[in-house]
Amino acid sequence: MSELRGALTEYLSLRRSLGFKLRRQEKLLYQFIDFFASIGAPTITVQHALTWACQPMNVGNNWWSYRLSAVRGFTNYLHAVDHAVEVPPSDLLPWRSHRASPYLYSDEEIMALIKAAGTLSSPLRVTTYQTLIGLLAVTGMRVGEAINLNRQDFDARNGTLIVRDSKFGKTRELPLHPTTTALLKRYLASRNRGPYAGRAAALFISPTGGRLLYCNIQWTFHRLVRLAGIVPRTSHCRPRIHDLRHAFAVRTLLDAYRDGSDTQQRLTLLSTYLGHANPATTYWYLSAAPELLIKAAERLEYPRGEQA
Structure with missing residues (x-):
C-alpha cells in the first residue's frame, strides 16, 4: 500500500501543478486506498471502485458518481504505468444534473440569522459568526474565500479585502463599505483579546485559535437557520449559506x-x-x-x- 500511497502523492502533485485543488478528492482517494488495502486484492478493478463508490447506501446517485469520478481520475493515472489496473467507464453511475433553487434571503432574515448567532456558546463564536454572516451578505464572498482570509488581507485604512487563490486560482481586491470596514475592525478588536490571537494568521478563528472548518460552519449555519425560524420554500429551495x-x-x-x-x-x-x-x-x-x-x-x- 505504500507504493499506492506514493502514486497518489505523485498524482495529486501533477494535477495541482495544472491548477486543480483536489482537497475533497484527496480525502476520498485516501479512503479508497484504505478500503482497497482491507480487501487484499492484487490490483484495482472496476468492481472494487464501484463497491467503494456506492457507500453509504442511503445517499443519492450523484454522490456515488462523484466518488467514482475521483477514483476514475486516479486509476487513469495508474493505468498508464500498470495496464492491469482497470478504469471505471465514464457511463458507469452517470451524473444527473440538478441545481438547487437559490434561497434569496430578505434583509429581515439576514438580521434574524445574525441575532441567532448571539446564542452561540462563547463570546468569540458569537462575534465570529455574526461578523462572518454579515460579511458574506454584503460582499457575496464564497464561504471558502472567507475561511482562507488572513489578518493581513484586511486593509482597515483603505477599506479593502484581498481574496487570494480563490476559484480558478484568481486573486481579487474587494472595496468595502465604511460600515463593513468598521464591522471588521470591531471584530478584530474582540478577536485579538483571545489567548490564541497572536499566533493565529487566519482572520476568522475558532475558540482554540484555529482556522474555521467548512463542515463546522455548515453545521452551525443550519442550527442558526432553525433558531431564526427560516424554513424551506420548497423541497428544492432550502436555505444554504451559499x-x-x-x-x-x-x-x-x-x-x-x-x-x-x-x-x-x-x-x-x-x-x-x-x-x-x-x-x-x-x-x-x-x-x-x-x-x-x-x-x-x-x-x-x-x-x-x-x-x-
Whole structure:
C-alpha cells in the first residue's frame, strides 16, 4: 500500500501543478486506498471502485458518481504505468444534473440569522459568526474565500479585502463599505483579546485559535437557520449559506434597476466583484428572482424610464 500511497502523492502533485485543488478528492482517494488495502486484492478493478463508490447506501446517485469520478481520475493515472489496473467507464453511475433553487434571503432574515448567532456558546463564536454572516451578505464572498482570509488581507485604512487563490486560482481586491470596514475592525478588536490571537494568521478563528472548518460552519449555519425560524420554500429551495452570495448578487442588480443605472455595466462590475470568470456565469445567480425579471421587463418596455 505504500507504493499506492506514493502514486497518489505523485498524482495529486501533477494535477495541482495544472491548477486543480483536489482537497475533497484527496480525502476520498485516501479512503479508497484504505478500503482497497482491507480487501487484499492484487490490483484495482472496476468492481472494487464501484463497491467503494456506492457507500453509504442511503445517499443519492450523484454522490456515488462523484466518488467514482475521483477514483476514475486516479486509476487513469495508474493505468498508464500498470495496464492491469482497470478504469471505471465514464457511463458507469452517470451524473444527473440538478441545481438547487437559490434561497434569496430578505434583509429581515439576514438580521434574524445574525441575532441567532448571539446564542452561540462563547463570546468569540458569537462575534465570529455574526461578523462572518454579515460579511458574506454584503460582499457575496464564497464561504471558502472567507475561511482562507488572513489578518493581513484586511486593509482597515483603505477599506479593502484581498481574496487570494480563490476559484480558478484568481486573486481579487474587494472595496468595502465604511460600515463593513468598521464591522471588521470591531471584530478584530474582540478577536485579538483571545489567548490564541497572536499566533493565529487566519482572520476568522475558532475558540482554540484555529482556522474555521467548512463542515463546522455548515453545521452551525443550519442550527442558526432553525433558531431564526427560516424554513424551506420548497423541497428544492432550502436555505444554504451559499445562498447569501445569490442574495447579494440579486440585490446589487435590483439596486441598479431602481436607481436607473446602466445594468449591463453593473453586471460586469458585479461579475468581477464576485470573482466569476465572465458575466455569463453571473446570470445563474440572477435567474431565480421574480422581482428582478419584472424590473428587466419594465426596462425593456420603458427603456428611458417613461411611464405608460
